[in-house]
Amino acid sequence: MTDKAEINAESAGSPRLGEEMNATELDLWFVREVLPLEATLLQYLHHHWRDQSEVADLCQDVYVRVYERAREELPDPVRPFVFAVARNLLIDRLRHEQVIPIEAVSDVDALGVAMDEPGPDRTVAARDALRRVMDALERLPPRSRDVVVARQLDGLSRRQIAERMGISEETVKWHLATGMNALADLFYGGSGEPRRRK
């Protein structure tokens, strides 16, 4: 009752996922089951990896491994599977680095704890999607936010946005891409600044 507008938004905000890429069952599964775990996954990686600048890479690598393995059979339950993949990835990386820092090893041994917690991710993701989108939008760089709002909410074309903001169409596209990228980090990564590579 309180959130009627939100409920409408929930039901009507149908993602046009895969419009251009023939999304498969696997793709939809990935979006539905794996992406919502990102905030927790990042916490986990931050906690267990020394070089924080590599966390976004690790996260992406976890996704690729999960996606690859899920081609054979969709894992169920998903959460322990994803964190097991993350754990193995960290171990592989440590081996690869050859010099194994002692504290890193002990950390890896302790990883089990985080894996088994029943996370609130899914329900939170479904219920608060609109709020999280707003949060993400609020934290975008101002120019990117303006472009995103003009495109997505006002439905303006790239040319119209360029005219309105007095910038070139190429710049509009750049702001749009930057905004989209940051939105993904903010939306899936949860609280905290968008992570940037050094």
Place this chain on the structure above:
Amino acid sequence: MTPEEQALIDIAGAVRAKAAEWLARRESEEWDDATKANFDAWLAQSFAHRVAFLRVENAWAQTHRLSVLRKPFAPATPPAKRPWRGPARIAAVVAIAVGLGAVAMLYPIKSQDQVFRTPLGGRETITLNDGSTIELNTDTVLRARITSDSRQLWLDKGEAFFKVQHDARHPFEVMAGDHRITDIGTQFTVRRDGERLKVSLLEGSVRFDAPAQSGTKPVYLKRGDELVASAEKISVRTLSAVQTSRELGWRRGMLFFDNTPLADAAAEFKRYNAKKIVVADASAGRRIIGANFATNNIELFARMARAVLGLHVQEGADAIVISTTARHAKDQGR
């Protein structure tokens, strides 16, 4: 390029940036067959690409949730037929038969006013014996006097939607202050804000009489007309079906704003909520919004102001202060 080389390039930041760039091109209407083919090739190159694109595209799709808030309202099926959500109360039935012909006359006829009230944020539907329905909006007082000869109602304050079973022999009249609205087979809304009176026609027509001493002739309103009467003047304009439906959004517990100044929207919320939205400076008040909200969802409204308009929002216990900058909020005081 070997897979190993590809893997070296596939550092997350670069791949994700590239995925966002493809998406931005698609959203920039820069999407011909050649581009599409390049995109497909890129997508097929590695799972890293596919995964990164899925991620950014889905996050982007989530922002559609916001666009829904601003989607123009399409008038649906006649709203009166919609089952009410929540505690739908079909309230008191006004006694005395009208339209039942001679039989009705057998009843003892006693003129008696009935009073209907709704609290702040409330809403109620009244069904009369003749099948007419009246929907009361927030903070409204309506008195009804139904006799064998006439159906008279007084809107003492607030807003009501009337769906009248027309009966020429038993005119249906709504008094609002010194003004009188007489039904000629219709659905209409009457809203009072102090001295200001607004009459909107959804169907049929009504006759509007200003007080006799004003010397104004009766005004006949037809479908889509909206009459606004203030102490000084009376004006009529014609609304589109969509605009009319928007104005009636409250019947479903919704407020629809389209090209509405923030200050006006805040004033609308005030009608439904004890918690106030204060627009601290004129510049913020002039910002235009287009969105729809549940009448009681001021929290979402405040978030929109912050997220979409980039305004400063300060939430207190009994008020939400919206301003251009934090400094304006301070100046405003509270």
